[in-house]
Amino acid sequence: MPLTAIVALAGITYGFRLVGPLCRDRVTLPPAAQRLFTDGATVLLIALAATSALTAGHGFAGWARPAGAGVAAVLAARRAPFPVIVLAAACTTALLRLAGLP
Amino acid sequence: MRSLWRTTESALLRDVALVCLADALVGAAFGATSVAGGLPWWVPVAMSLLVFAGGSQIAAVGVVLSGGSPLAAVAAGAVLNARLLPYGLAVADVIEPAVVEPAVVEPAVVEPADVGRRVGRRWLTRLIGAHVVTDESVAFALRQADPARRRAAFWMCGLTLFVAWNVAVVLGVLAGSLIKNTNAFGLDAAFPAVLIALALPALADRRPRLAAGTGAVIAVALTPVLPAGLPVLAALGGLATDWRPRRPLARRRLTRRRLTRRRLTRRERTVPRRDDAVLAPSQTEQPIGER
Numbered sequence: 001m002p003l004t005a006i007v008a009l010a011g012i013t014y015g016f017r018l019v020g021p022l023c024r025d026r027v028t029l030p031p032a033a034q035r036l037f038t039d040g041a042t043v044l045l046i047a048l049a050a051t052s053a054l055t056a057g058h059g060f061a062g063w064a065r066p067a068g069a070g071v072a073a074v075l076a077a078r079r080a081p082f083p084v085i086v087l088a089a090a091c092t093t094a095l096l097r098l099a100g101l102p
Numbered sequence: 103m104r105s106l107w108r109t110t111e112s113a114l115l116r117d118v119a120l121v122c123l124a125d126a127l128v129g130a131a132f133g134a135t136s137v138a139g140g141l142p143w144w145v146p147v148a149m150s151l152l153v154f155a156g157g158s159q160i161a162a163v164g165v166v167l168s169g170g171s172p173l174a175a176v177a178a179g180a181v182l183n184a185r186l187l188p189y190g191l192a193v194a195d196v197i198e199p200a201v202v203e204p205a206v207v208e209p210a211v212v213e214p215a216d217v218g219r220r221v222g223r224r225w226l227t228r229l230i231g232a233h234v235v236t237d238e239s240v241a242f243a244l245r246q247a248d249p250a251r252r253r254a255a256f257w258m259c260g261l262t263l264f265v266a267w268n269v270a271v272v273l274g275v276l277a278g279s280l281i282k283n284t285n286a287f288g289l290d291a292a293f294p295a296v297l298i299a300l301a302l303p304a305l306a307d308r309r310p311r312l313a314a315g316t317g318a319v320i321a322v323a324l325t326p327v328l329p330a331g332l333p334v335l336a337a338l339g340g341l342a343t344d345w346r347p348r349r350p351l352a353r354r355r356l357t358r359r360r361l362t363r364r365r366l367t368r369r370e371r372t373v374p375r376r377d378d379a380v381l382a383p384s385q386t387e388q389p390i391g392e393r
Contacts, residue, residue, distance in 0.1 A: 001145050001163065005172035009162060010152035012176070013183045017232040020190025029188050035309075037185040038170035039341055042304040043317040044182050045157060047337030048164050050299035050318035051183045052290075055167060055325045061290075067290030069298065076295075076302040082127050093288030 034067035066095030114242070118259045121238050125156065125263060126270035128296060132160050133274025135293050138284040141168040143275050150271040154264060157300055158182040161334075164293060170331020178334055190232060190238045196256045197231030197241050199224055234260030309344060316340035377379060 018022060053069035055061055072089035080088075128148065136146040141163065149159045158179035183355040234257075243256035281287055284366040305311045317340025 001141060001166045001175060002172055003148065005162075005176050006145065006148050006152060009149075009158065009176045009179045009183075012180045013153050013155055013158065014233060015188065015389050016183050016186040017190045017235040018229075018386045019187050020192070020235070021228040021232050022195040023350045024177050024191065024194030028190060029191060033252050034188045036344070037188055038304070039313050040338060041157065041182045041185050043314045043337055043340045044161060044178060045297050045301035046305075046314035046335060047317045047321035047334045047340070048178070049294040049301065050162050051246065051333055052164055052168065052297070052319045054322055055168075057330070058326045064288070065291045065294075068214065069294040072291070072295030080171055082124055082299050085299045086127075086131055086292050086295045089291040090125035090288035091293035094286060095288075097143055097286060101242060 064093045064096040066092045067096055067101075107387070108381040114246075114255055114258070118242065118255075118262055121242075121259070122262050122266040125238065126266045128156055128160075128162035128300070129267045129270035130277065131292055131296050132156065132163070133276075134278030134281075135274075135289060135296075136163045136167075137275050138289050139163070139166070140283055142174035143279065146271050146275055148267050148270075153179070153183075154267065155179075155183050155186065155236065160293075160296060160300075164297075165331040165334060168330045170329070170334075174331025174335060178331070181335070181338065187339070188236070190235050193235060193240050193243050193252075193256060195249070196252045197235075198227055198253075199227045228361075231256070234264055236260065236263060238263055288334055312343045313340045316343050 046048055048070065053061070053066050055064075068089040068091075071092045072085050075085045121149040131147045132150075137143055146159070146163065149162070153159055153162075161182050162175040162179040165178050166172065191367060239256050239260035242259040243252045246255045278289075280351040281289065301314070305314060317337030320339050321333040323338050328336065
């Protein structure tokens with residue numbers, strides 16, 4: 001990831017943040033647009049989770065990683081603490097690999 | 103009264119500390135997975151300082167680590183951070199220095215240099231405050247009742263989080279660089295786990311759940327055919343599920359109304375077409391930059 005990409009993302013992000021404080025009396029967002037922004041964030045996060053759990057390159061990632069992510073999803077749905085979720089996912093995958101699963 | 107103030111204050115402190123701790127763990131995981139995935143140490147560190155938005159940092163690094171182009175990474179991060187725009191609007195009045203105007207006693211006494219300094223300070227406050235607009239600081243600010251406490255909560259959470267996040271990322275980078283064979287430790291599974299934990303609270307509602315589920319299917323299905331990074335962006339097509347229940351309904355109602363109107367005008371041409379006047383403004387209104 002080149003520095004220019006980081007700076008570009010930083011600039012765009014800061015721009016989003018600055019609109020409110022700069023033009024607080026001139027800009028109002030319709031509720032539909034607000035909803036679209038927050039839902040867009042959720043969609044991206046979940047899509048990224050799904051692709052990074054299931055795929056490597058253009059193919060299937062093997063069974064160990066999706067299994068770990070699945071454990072994470074179940075724990076997250078049960079409102080487990082964050083460290084437990086991440087550690088359980090990593091341990092599940094590591095143990096499955098130890099057992100010979102790719 | 104005084105003790106009540108103190109207890110709410112310490113409750114706020116405790117909540118901010120807990121949130122910072124939770125985010126620090128995310129930051130450490132981010133730093134560790136980025137370095138373990140093969141990125142140089144300064145990438146997560148620079149991102150945390152300059153971008154300072156956890157979800158987008160993780161997403162951008164994820165796109166790059168999966169072989170995507172930096173452009174796709176920036177696009178994914180930018181889409182994730184678009185939500186900061188409404189956040190900034192929501193706390194715009196909070197990101198102002200506490201005005202202790204001594205009323206307008208003697209306007210003649212106010213020197214130009216003094217005014218300039220005050221304006222300069224206001225701008226500095228805005229520019230710094232904007233950088234610490236995050237899910238957390240906005241949530242804490244908006245939970246407070248009066249303006250002074252909103253301001254205090256925003257700055258307390260924003261600045262503490264900035265320090266905690268960046269320190270945690272550095273620690274994560276150090277830890278991640280110690281691990282050589284990341285796959286044996288299952289660190290590649292930690293990445294989707296972090297994302298799931300981040301997104302899960304938003305999935306409580308049916309609407310984002312449907313959109314996210316559809317998006318995930320789109321992204322996974324397109325991964326074999328599209329260049330890396332693009333499938334995730336294509337997942338935004340899942341947002342179309344948001345509109346499906348409403349749009350056809352509205353269109354149906356509109357066409358039905360149009361049909362009745364046509365029938366009416368055919369029968370008796372004298373009927374005034376009131377519907378046009380009623381429909382037009384509601385469809386054309388609601389621009390973003392409205393004054």
